[in-house]
Amino acid sequence: MRTSTTTIPCPLWPPEKRGWGQVSDTAFKVLIPLAVLAALVAGLKLGSFEGYRLLFSPPRYQHPLLILGSVYAVAFLLFQMIRTVLWWRYRPYPLAEGPLPRVTVIIPAYNEGAMVEKAIYSVVASDYPADRLEIFCIDDGSKDDTWDYIDRAAQRFPDMIQAIRFPANRGKREALYVGFTQGRGEFFVTVDSDSVIQPDTIKQIVAPMV
Numbered sequence: 001m002r003t004s005t006t007t008i009p010c011p012l013w014p015p016e017k018r019g020w021g022q023v024s025d026t027a028f029k030v031l032i033p034l035a036v037l038a039a040l041v042a043g044l045k046l047g048s049f050e051g052y053r054l055l056f057s058p059p060r061y062q063h064p065l066l067i068l069g070s071v072y073a074v075a076f077l078l079f080q081m082i083r084t085v086l087w088w089r090y091r092p093y094p095l096a097e098g099p100l101p102r103v104t105v106i107i108p109a110y111n112e113g114a115m116v117e118k119a120i121y122s123v124v125a126s127d128y129p130a131d132r133l134e135i136f137c138i139d140d141g142s143k144d145d146t147w148d149y150i151d152r153a154a155q156r157f158p159d160m161i162q163a164i165r166f167p168a169n170r171g172k173r174e175a176l177y178v179g180f181t182q183g184r185g186e187f188f189v190t191v192d193s194d195s196v197i198q199p200d201t202i203k204q205i206v207a208p209m210v
Contacts, residue, residue, distance in 0.1 A: 033088065095203050096210040102132045103202055104185030108175035109150065109193035110140040117149035122196040124157055128203055135161045136179035141169035146193075
């Protein structure tokens, strides 16, 4: 079985800017630990941690609120340290090789205006094979011009986008239900109508499962 990838022009993702995310991510992973280390050294030199030591002194424990505050402060700092370590050690899951599964992307929208069009086009412009991707965009009874943007996107990419309009607001759950019941994908991905995904987002989501 062979798959083909269709390149779809979209102004949201100019090729010369796609690598900026990787550069900034690497820079943050280097600069943030250095900044934390510098703050720790400065705190030790200037005695800034004396206040934390006093929180655990016996007289302080005469007040229950101070006990609760002390425990919360320490737990929060430990939690942030663990998050930083996990963030630093995170590596993307290897992308799958060979034929990719069919994916259905569901985008429910309510009074989102022009933003929904950006969300749709970010999915259309992803580097996932176009013949393995379908998009359901459901207008949940919007009272503004949301449908106009959805309909324009569907007319531009009729083979990929299914546009559905509710006559009245029925809730996000109902909108998602329509996509789940009508979609033909092996995997389903939901995207908020005010979100713009990266070109490799769908591949990254599918990778651990295939």
